[in-house]
Amino acid sequence: MEESPIDPTAAEYVYRQLADALAADITSGRLHPGARLPGERALAEQYGVAVGTARRAVQELRDRGLAVTLPAKGTYIAAPAANSGDAAP
Numbered sequence: 001m002e003e004s005p006i007d008p009t010a011a012e013y014v015y016r017q018l019a020d021a022l023a024a025d026i027t028s029g030r031l032h033p034g035a036r037l038p039g040e041r042a043l044a045e046q047y048g049v050a051v052g053t054a055r056r057a058v059q060e061l062r063d064r065g066l067a068v069t070l071p072a073k074g075t076y077i078a079a080p081a082a083n084s085g086d087a088a089p
Contacts, residue, residue, distance in 0.1 A: 006047050015053045018043070019060035026066050026077055033079040037067060 005021040008014055025031045038046065043054040058075055061067035069075040 004047055006049060014049055015056035015060060018047055018049060018053065018057035019064070021047075022057065022061060023064065023066055026061075031077050033077050035077045037061075037075040037077065039074070 005024075006014060006017050010017065022031070022037070031037070037043070037058065040051050040054040040058060043049075043057070044051045047054070049057075058067065058069070061075075062069060066078055067075050068078045
């Protein structure tokens with residue numbers, strides 16, 4: 001069994017630890033753009049955290065621009081942002 005990246009005794013919020021772990025999976029390519037994240041309950045169970053903690057971690061990913069949530073559909077890994085010089089007017 002894989003060791004959890006979450007350390008509840010660390011001097012960092014657990015939701016940030018979970019968001020950082022998921023962000024690392026995104027930047028490494030383990031989670032690719034368009035991939036659906038597990039639901040909050042599944043994330044909570046997988047990482048051994050409360051559902052509210054998983055919810056806050058997903059919000060953190062959205063705030064970082066790494067994920068997008070579609071109501072009644074799920075949360076997906078966002079496509080990488082285009083370079084600001086390539087944006088259409």
